[in-house]
Amino acid sequence: MIPLRHLLLAVAAGSVAGMGQAAGYRVYVSDEYNAAISIIDPDRGAQTGTIEISGRPGDVRPRGLAVSPDGKTIFVSVSDFLPRAESPEDAIVAIDVATNQVTATYRAGGNPERVAISPDGRQIWASLEATAQAVALDAATGTQLGIFPTGIETEGIAVSPDGQIVYVTAETSHTVTVIRTSDMTVVTHLLVGNRPRDVIFSRDGQRAYVSAEIGGTISVIDVPSHEVVATVNLGLDARPVGMDLDPEGKFLYVAGGGTSAIYVVDTETDRVAHVIKEKMGRRPWDVVLSPDGRKAFTANGLSDSVSVIDTDCMCVTGQIPAGRGPHSVRVGVVDVAN
Template sequence: MRKTAIAWLSLLAMLAFVLGGCATNFPQDKTEPEKNGQSAASEQTEEAKNDYYFTANEGGSISKIDVKTNEVVATINVDGAVHNVQVSPDGNILGATLVPEMHHGHDQSMDMKGLALFYNTETNELIKKVKVGRHPAHIVFTENGKYALVTNNEDDDVSVIDMGSYSVIQTIPTGKGPHGFRISKDSQYAYVANMGEDSVSVLNLKTMKEEKKIKAGSTPVTTGITSDGKTLVVTLNAENALAIVDVTSGKVEKVPVGQGPAQVYVDPNDTFAYVANQGTKETPSHSVSKVNIKTKQVVATIETGDGAHGVVTSPDGKYVFVTNMFDNTVSVIDQEQNKAIQTVQVGEMPNGISIMP
């Protein structure tokens, strides 16, 4: 049966996410993890790393693509809608958020918890599944590899997963409708975009508490943070803008981008922020805005497929990879030429994207 899902940003006016999956059953572990589940993943060779990027497909799968050839080398099928993926800092583990299918007429389905799934990036084997909150959105690892955090969009909080035990050790309240976020390089702060209340929650990962909120603009979707922790970028979907925030002073400056910006990614040199402009399913956008963080100007607008949503750069910064939700593809962009040089067909409704470090 063909899997279907509704894009998370298609109902922004309601400030809620409505996702359809493919079945109500959670995926089963294919292999028993050794000890804490990381033994198999840690046996990868250096040669195996830096070879793949992954897309989260809301139609019920994860696509694994070879970086050198841009060919899909594996498809991991799951029961439900995969909204986001993230590769761990050591490249050994892939984290993914899974939303179970909602069945109309069953009130209990609204209370179904989502899952964080963890896979071996080389073998594609499921290491562990961890129950989190309702409608998990994004998953991000701390740079030190100690934790994985998951935003629970309907519970207004973040689940903190200890990667040693694969268990939720803390739940941190946020603003309404937490969605995309990034964690500072020193693993101390998480910056969570709260779509339901136009704020960014700053979470202190030492105290495990929300330290403050930043008012960046209307309908923030995702954040990015420079490696020095001084500059925060936030996509403002309702304003068609990127907010650039001085973390110390709190000063906010806005840069106009394309229609309906979704995700943003800061390049390895902290020079450019790449903004994927999604638009809506009815009137999709099809571009990426390349913003110079220092000059606060759009230096290029790059054509993509319909519904550009997820974005990531290669570790060397030479290429940008963008998921196109409404034509089931990834655009491969040469950042020097500022144009797409290849299009890759992936799973249904690709959303989040992540690459091996």
């Protein structure tokens, strides 16, 4: 399976056989209070459909999203609203991007919040908020491959580009748990900024970035040593949550949550290069870059919308209505030629 990043860069260069130059994408938004996924056509700048996750909005909520390496499957972590124990609603749901149909539902464990996919597409990793654990599942069968103790109130989760390491954040203990996938072992826990939310690896896998909501910072971790080597201060009132990197990995986009801003961090200097506030929707909880890196989309939890950012001007160019309580946003690849 070709990693999505390589695929997208190749598509941008017009060099993938069979894909032509027409490969497009859709934006998927998990609507926490609608129990649904909004589907957005970025070219039309409009919501074009909804995927129902449950007929019981208010009881069941979709939150974290992840995309398979080929971009063709979106995975959603689904749970109830009482993060105390495992419930029948707790699951990982797979959605086929081509058809927008749910193709699989796997039992996950206690209250999965965010989800990540291994680079080979074979493993699903989920943070289990209720039980202070992370779980690995076989992506094809849903079989549990391992379950691991983490910090308290597990949230962000990411798999390194080489598939060897998984980082899991825990918001109450302010920690990141390191799991080695070769022998499925917890290597260590490390202290990061206050209330860590999301985690993302750099493109080369040498660094990882952890957003600290109350700290107002990004902790930069040296992955080979699992040590925090730098802290990016986003500003006094910053409340960073979801993150994404541009295709080259030069800029880290950080959703500002309660600050209603997007921070753009230059990963070479570890400094804030841009702060986008004007016309932003309220409480952006997550952000994702388009495959070509020319647009960014945010999931705005309080304004029930997606803000569209032009990454040339670093400005908001549009708002697209979504469902109630957008939590996460990801991009799925559509093979338009087929």
